[in-house]
Amino acid sequence: GAVVSQHPSRVICKSGTSxxxxxxxxxxxxxTMFWYRQFPKKSLMLMATSxxxxxxxxxxxxxxxxxxxxxASLTLSTLTVTSAHPEDSSFYICxxxxxxxxxxxxFGNGTRLTVT
Amino acid sequence: xxxxxxMEGPVTLSEEAFLTINCTYTATGYPSLFWYVxxxxxxxxxxxxxxxxxxxxxxxxFEATYRKETTxxxxxxxxxxxxxxxxxxxxxxxxxxIFGTGTRLxxxx
Numbered sequence: 001g002a003v004v005s006q007h008p009s010r011v012i013c014k015s016g017t018s019x020x021x022x023x024x025x026x027x028x029x030x031x032t033m034f035w036y037r038q039f040p041k042k043s044l045m046l047m048a049t050s051x052x053x054x055x056x057x058x059x060x061x062x063x064x065x066x067x068x069x070x071x072a073s074l075t076l077s078t079l080t081v082t083s084a085h086p087e088d089s090s091f092y093i094c095x096x097x098x099x100x101x102x103x104x105x106x107f108g109n110g111t112r113l114t115v116t
Numbered sequence: 117x118x119x120x121x122x123m124e125g126p127v128t129l130s131e132e133a134f135l136t137i138n139c140t141y142t143a144t145g146y147p148s149l150f151w152y153v154x155x156x157x158x159x160x161x162x163x164x165x166x167x168x169x170x171x172x173x174x175x176x177x178f179e180a181t182y183r184k185e186t187t188x189x190x191x192x193x194x195x196x197x198x199x200x201x202x203x204x205x206x207x208x209x210x211x212x213x214i215f216g217t218g219t220r221l222x223x224x225x
Binding site: 004006034041042043044046049093095102103104105106107108109110112 | 209
C-alpha cells in the first residue's frame with residue numbers, strides 16, 4: 001500500500017533555531033500533501049495544503065512566515081519551523097493523497113518537536 | 117458546511133467487550149467515509165473505509181456501515197483487545213480531510 005515516510009520522528013531544538021521536517025511518499029506520487037499539528041489529547045489541526053510546484057495554502061491563523069512549506073517534487077514536501085519557540089512544541093504529521101478527493105490520506109508517523 | 121461529529125471519549129472497556137464509537141456527518145453529495153486509528157506516539161493509519169451508501173467497511177474485526185438515512189458511520193467491534201487501545205478518528209474527505217475530534221479507547225485486561 002501507499003507509504004508516507006516522515007523524518008525525523010523526534011527533534012529537540014533550542015529556542016530561536018529552525019527545524020526542518022521532511023515528508024516523502026515512497027511508492028507513489030503525491031501532487032498534494034497536507035501538514036497537520038496535533039496538541040496533546042486533541043484532534044488534528046490542518047495547518048496547510050502543499051501543492052507540488054506552487055505555493056502552499058495555509059489555514060486561517062497559521063503563520064506562513066513561521067511555518068515554511070516547500071513541495072519541490074512529487075514525492076517530497078518539507079515543513080520548516082522558523083525561529084522556533086516553546087509554544088511551537090507539538091506533534092506534526094504529514095499526509096498525502098494518491099488520487100482524487102475521495103481517496104484516503106496516508107499519513108507519516110509524525111514528528112515530535114520539543115523546543116527548549 | 118461539511119462536518120463530522122464524533123462521540124467524546126474516553127471509552128473504557130474490559131477485554132472482550134463490545135465497542136461502538138458513534139460518528140455522524142454532514143456533507144454535500146455522497147462522499148466516502150473513513151475511520152483512522154492512532155496508536156500512542158504514532159501517526160494515523162487508515163482502519164477502514166466505505167465509498168457509498170450501505171457499504172460496510174471492515175478491517176481487524178472492526179466494522180462500520182455507511183448509512184445515508186441517518187448520516188452515520190458508527191465504528192463497531194464485537195470483542196475488543198488490549199491492543200486496540202488507541203485514538204479513533206472518523207473522517208470525511210472534502211478538498212482536504214475533515215476529522216472528528218477523536219475518541220480515545222482504553223481496553224483493560
